[in-house]
Amino acid sequence: MKLGDLGEFGFIERIRAAAASGEGVCSGIGDDCAVLELPPGHRLLTTKDLLIEGIHFDRAWIDSRCLGRKSVSVNVSDIAAMGGRPRHLYLGLGVPNDFSVEQLQLFMDGFLEAVSEYGAFLVGGDTCRSPGPLLISVTAEGSVPAGREICRAGASVGQDIYVSGTLGDSALALSRLGAGMSVDPWLASRHHDPTARVALGQALAEKGLAAAMIDVSDGLLADLGHILKASAVGALLEERQLPLSKAFRAVLEQDLQQMQLALSGGEDYELLFTASPERRAELDVLARSLDLSLTRIGIVTSAGDGLRLRHVDGHVRHADSRGFNHFANSGHTNPQQ
C-alpha cells in the first residue's frame, strides 16, 4: 500500500493511536499544539537532528525498524549529553513514493519502541510526500534540574577526560558494510541501533560528577575539540587507553590503520566528559552500578597545548580535531566517514 492510498490523516490517526501518553503530557497528538508540563525547578532542553537518505543513511543497509529506533537515539543522545531526562519527541517525515505503508509502519514501530524505552513520549509532528529521498526530522525535549545541566564549557586544566563504552565500532561497521564485507551482528548493531547513555548522563548531572560533557557523534577528536574550544583549554589523550571492543581489536590486529576509526569515526553516541581527579572513586562506583565502562583516556591541559595525542609508540603529536564535515563532502554516503 502507498502512503497516498492511506492518506496523511489516516497515517497520523494510526500514529496517534499507537503513541502513549504519560507524565507531563497534558495533551499530545491531535490538537493544534501539544500541551506539556515540566516538573517545578527544571529547565527545558531542546535538540533537533535531520536525517537524510543518501547522506546519513542508506536504506539498502538499514532496515526500517532500526532506522526508526536510530532516529530516536541520536536525538536522545544529545539530551543525555546535557545530563537531562528525555521527555517529548516530535517527528517530521518526508516520505518518497517507493516507501510503502508497510515500511512506514515498521519505521514507526521502531520509533515508538525506542521512545518508550527512553521513558519519553511522541507528542507531535508532521508528514508529507517527498519528491526525492526519505527525510526524517526529529526534535527532542528533555529536562534537567536547574543549574545541573552539563555544558561543553565546563572543562578546566588538570581534570581527567573520560569516555563511556567503546569507540570506533559504529565507523568500523559502516566501513565494512560499504566495502561489501560481512559484519559481526554485535558490531552492526552498534551502527544501526546505538544506545543513548541516558542513565549515565542523568547520574553525572545529579551527582555533579562531570564538569563538561558532549556525546560522540562526529568522532572522539572532533567532539573533544568542541569541549576544548568552548572551555578554552587543551588536552593530552593517551591512545593506549582508548576503550576498544573485542570486535574492534580483532580487526585492529590485522590492520593498525583502523585505529583512525576509534579517533575520528563518528556515531558512537558514547558520552565524553571531564571530571576532577578527586571524583575517580565515585566514577568507578557509578560505572559498576550502571554496568557500563567509564575509561580515563587523558587529561585537560592549557589552551596553548592544543589537542595532543600520545601514540602507542610513546610519541606525542598534535592531533587533527577535524571530524566529518558534511559541507566539505560531496553529499553522498561515504563508507569511510
Ligand SMILES: [Mg+2]
Ligand atoms: Mg551532540
